[in-house]
Amino acid sequence: MTEQRAALGDNPALWPAPLASGGVDATVTVPGSKSVTNRALILAALAADPGWLRRPLRSRDTLLMAEALRSLGIGIEETAASSTAVTGLPEARGEAWRVIPGTPQAPARVEVGNAGTVMRFLPPLAALAEGPVSFDGDPRARQRPLRGLLDALRSLGARIDDDGRGCLPLTVHGIGSLDGGPVEVDASSSSQFISALLLSAPRFNQGVEVRHVGRTLPSLPHIRMTVDMLRAAGAQVDSPDSGGEPNVWRVTPGALLGRDIVVEPDLSNAQPFLAATLVTGGRVTIPDWPAHTTQPGDALRQIFTEMGGDCTLDEQGLTFTGSGRVHGIDADLSEVGELTPGIAAVAALAEGESVLRGVAHLRMHETDRLAALTREINALGGDVTETEDGLRIRPRQLHGGVFHTYDDHRLATAAAVLGLVVKDVEVENIATTGKTMPGFPELWHGMLAGDGARA
Known part of the structure; x- marks a missing residue:
């Protein structure tokens, strides 16, 4: 010190x-990669069996994601490093997190900090809980766009209270399931809107068909990452990269596999x-x-x-x-x-x-x-x-x-x-x-x- x-x-x-x-x-x-770590945490939380993340990133964004999932009733156990010190060092490259999935629980409160992945990836998962899940974060987080994602979730059957702001703070009132199905979303302000819908889609009753309808879609590699990780977890995904319709992604409902993943x-x-x-x-x-x-x-x-x-x-x-x-x-x-x-x-x-x-x-x-x-x-x-x-x-x-x-x-x-x-x-x-x-x-x-x- x-x-x-x-x-x-x-x-x-x-x-x-x-x-x-x-x-x-x-x-x-x-x-390790923040993008991979936080996607892997979501997929592991929704899986049918426990999974492992090896060499995860331990940073503010990933610890906020882990703590948010814990608040929703998901078990996350850490090995080979103290959970109280943010060092970022996966000691001897041997640190691992064991994720014990379960049905999301409510009521709960999610602190997002200023992490886009937390504020966007978790509301679809929260919609699967029974009861209210509130979200808030840093002052800057309240200025970051969420409207496209929130509107899409509402059209898929979610009830969300944001007082019409289209940003934080907000509350997702879950009813234990989400219908899913076709939805249009303008993700020109953030590709995370699409990734957020896709990651939880295997647990939606009808899966999801996401159609981007806005301007140029930024950060396409991050959507490809989401699709690849979904497929590796056993999800069936149709995407533009695999010969599907341009700007359309489809995920079929089904069980996800608990995996042992080494984070790049x-x-x-x-x-x-x-x-x-x-x-x-x-x-x-x-x-x-x-x-x-x-x-x-x-x-x-x-x-x-x-x-x-x-x-x-x-x-x-x-x-x-x-x-x-x-x-x-x-x-x-x-x-x-x-x-x-x-x-x-x-x-x-x-x-x-x-x-x-x-x-x-x-x-x-x-x-x-x-x-x-x-x-x-x-x-x-x-x-x-x-x-x-x-x-x-x-x-x-x-x-x-x-x-x-x-x-x-x-x-x-x-x-x-x-x-x-x-x-x-x-x-x-x-x-x-x-x-x-x-x-x-x-x-x-x-x-x-x-x-x-x-x-």
Whole structure:
């Protein structure tokens, strides 16, 4: 704890981002995927038999999901780590959670924090309980969109009281089952609306047929992840990727299997470490990078290669090497929007202009990420302008200053990347990285020390 205080400096709210003395050279073991962990928890909770999650992520978002499921009567037992300390470290890579499924119970209260997966994946499950289940969260969570999902649930037979706000706080009044069937939903503001309906659909009386009727659907890899995990749990799913109708997903009612699943490393959380190689001209290896995955973070291999790096994927994992020069990029990030803050940080240090497109939906994430990136990079001397659906970033000489994070973990890690080569960058509330990556400051210092950082 003393070392952590020292790392934070005199003002614990401001973290002095460490400056790299040269090219980084490290192996960094990142924790499990938040997206996989929280989907696996939902599927295990609805299964017919107990299941295991091995190497799960223990972060604020996943612990909120686990606690919410416990409040609904689902048993979750942890092994190989204390349940009282959020370290994010699956000790010796042996931590596991045993999930004992059951019929969701009510009354219950769900605290969502600012976790989109919790606030969106759990209302369909709560509709299967008998009685009221209330949902609330952080102030920012009350501003994040839910109307499309809530309207869809109502059309499937759920009773939900949100006083017409279309956001938190709300109460789901379950009657023990949900009719299901065909439903239209505008998921242009969040693909999580579709994933939320699909994950619980095997327990609906008629399953579900979800038809997206809005504008461009963002973050399609996350829907593919949901579909793949449903199929692995024994669900029958028809989807556009398997030859089905465009923008339509169908799930047949039926029992889910209790599984023993090993959670993949979170590839999006590997982003700042890969970015470090680009901006310092170094090398980083991420062990256990999967050869085949639905995680959006896998797109970093191509994106960061276009920006000047080189990567090798072998039995050691993914090794990424920077050339010492960063190229600008023109990229449609609509399917991988969560990567935008880290890409923007690298682009701010590039030799040429970058245009990041297809990410208008980021205005409704943990914060308005487009406005925040523009404001904070420009405060360090950058030249970033918002476009209708993204950012235009022109290279400028940056200087030190405070980088505000707005309680957004990806803004905090993006600031750390800038601080590698820009002297005197101070990151406000680096602790917000605990949302998905506890222990990030220690990992970051470990990478710079080249000591084989592990999380």
